[in-house]
Amino acid sequence: MDFVTLGGNLLGTIQLGDIVLYLTPFSLFLFAVLLGFTVLIGLSKPETQVEATMHYLNNTEVKVGQKELKQRRFLAVICGIASAGAMITGDLFNFTLFMALVGILNIGIVSAVKQTSVLNSAFNYGLIAMMCSLPLFGGAAIILAATGTLSLAVLSQMPASPMVVFGAVMMLIGILGESGVAPFFASKAEMFRTAGSPYIVIIVIIHLSSLFIIVRAVEILLLVLW
Amino acid sequence: MRIGALWNKLAEPKNIPRLFAFSLGIILIIGLIVPLALNPDQLYVRPAPQEQVDEGLAIAPYDRGGVPLKEPGNINPQYPENAESLGMITGYMSPLAEFVSSISPYFGTSIYSSPGGLIDEILYYTRGFDTILESSILMMAFIIASWLSINYTMNRKNDEGEIKKDVKKAIGDSNKVASQVKANDAKARAKQLRRDN
Numbered sequence: 193m194d195f196v197t198l199g200g201n202l203l204g205t206i207q208l209g210d211i212v213l214y215l216t217p218f219s220l221f222l223f224a225v226l227l228g229f230t231v232l233i234g235l236s237k238p239e240t241q242v243e244a245t246m247h248y249l250n251n252t253e254v255k256v257g258q259k260e261l262k263q264r265r266f267l268a269v270i271c272g273i274a275s276a277g278a279m280i281t282g283d284l285f286n287f288t289l290f291m292a293l294v295g296i297l298n299i300g301i302v303s304a305v306k307q308t309s310v311l312n313s314a315f316n317y318g319l320i321a322m323m324c325s326l327p328l329f330g331g332a333a334i335i336l337a338a339t340g341t342l343s344l345a346v347l348s349q350m351p352a353s354p355m356v357v358f359g360a361v362m363m364l365i366g367i368l369g370e371s372g373v374a375p376f377f378a379s380k381a382e383m384f385r386t387a388g389s390p391y392i393v394i395i396v397i398i399h400l401s402s403l404f405i406i407v408r409a410v411e412i413l414l415l416v417l418w
Numbered sequence: 419m420r421i422g423a424l425w426n427k428l429a430e431p432k433n434i435p436r437l438f439a440f441s442l443g444i445i446l447i448i449g450l451i452v453p454l455a456l457n458p459d460q461l462y463v464r465p466a467p468q469e470q471v472d473e474g475l476a477i478a479p480y481d482r483g484g485v486p487l488k489e490p491g492n493i494n495p496q497y498p499e500n501a502e503s504l505g506m507i508t509g510y511m512s513p514l515a516e517f518v519s520s521i522s523p524y525f526g527t528s529i530y531s532s533p534g535g536l537i538d539e540i541l542y543y544t545r546g547f548d549t550i551l552e553s554s555i556l557m558m559a560f561i562i563a564s565w566l567s568i569n570y571t572m573n574r575k576n577d578e579g580e581i582k583k584d585v586k587k588a589i590g591d592s593n594k595v596a597s598q599v600k601a602n603d604a605k606a607r608a609k610q611l612r613r614d615n
């Protein structure tokens with residue numbers, strides 16, 4: 193499929209050697225929304241939770257320390273910028289690198305929480321992210337080997353062979369695992385609902401980045417396959 | 419099985435990596451029957467495997483020709499118009515590298531010893547943005563690791579409330595175990611008594 197059919201008119205390109213960023217209304221819209229959310233995250237205040245105790249009347253207030261908050265906010269802002277970059281990139285390998293960056297930042301955000309249940313799920317998420325660097329980069333490499341190019345503009349004009357389809361499926365598995373939260377962890381929302389601005393700094397950026405990246409991944413797979 | 423039970427199993431964090439690994443394994447096994455063949459028309463061309471080794475070139479798999487600053491080497495970028503002086507330093511080697519390649523036929527077998535200019539041209543010239551991203555991934559990994567090792571989020575030494583909760587839980591658990599042992603003991607005794615009589 194063509195850029196124009198999927199994303200609207202081509203407004204321009206940013207040329208960085210072989211890596212060319214394509215600006216279409218679709219990708220620019222995603223880019224702008226993500227940057228807007230990143231600004232919101234950078235400015236927002238942390239949330240405080242109240243933990244109730246079973247059978248007793250003592251409720252405890254769960255607060256986030258300054259240090260923890262700073263680390264999470266920093267990682268969240270970088271994560272927002274990285275996923276915004278993934279929205280406008282026009283190179284397959286460049287996209288996988290943005291994806292890997294978002295994945296590692298998501299692990300970092302979750303691992304900076306001082307709660308054992310969250311750390312446990314961060315550990316398991318980390319296992320998935322480690323496993324899926326193989327299909328993520330392997331899929332991109334298989335597509336490169338089959339077509340001889342990484343540029344999405346050229347790939348979109350090529351017919352898909354079985355090898356390209358296999359590479360695309362592998363890449364999709366890699367993207368699902370690396371952005372893990374959306375497909376897998378969405379089954380239990382409370383897993384990431386921890387104290388201290390989770391709804392802005394944790395929940396929003398992890399879910400936002402993975403959702404946006406999956407939308408973009410669908411676009412890229414359509415470009416490659418059709 | 420009801421679908422709700424399945425969702426509840428999925429909500430357990432430790433089950434998800436297993437499910438993921440299983441589905442990844444299935445996909446990779448399916449990959450064994452997909453016809454895989456290298457398309458010879460590649461970006462950043464390189465000769466066929468073993469071709470240069472058989473020819474006996476000193477920097478065997480990485481020789482792309484070219485004389486530094488005079489004659490461009492053989493690199494096939496996607497957009498040549500974005501990198502006009504590409505190939506000009508492809509063949510550059512430091513004096514030390516030239517000396518080693520003159521005495522050893524295996525100089526080119528590792529990526530560090532490929533002609534110095536080649537890495538510069540592909541990694542820093544045509545695909546410079548990728549290199550920036552790669553190093554920022556590494557930097558973020560170090561930031562996360564160093565933050566964790568300084569603050570050690572698993573540390574519960576100074577967390578009094580947590581320790582109290584854990585002690586209470588441990589006491590409860592050991593009581594439970596003790597009562598179970600007692601019950602089992604009594605059962606075994608009764609069994610033995612029955613048998614004896």
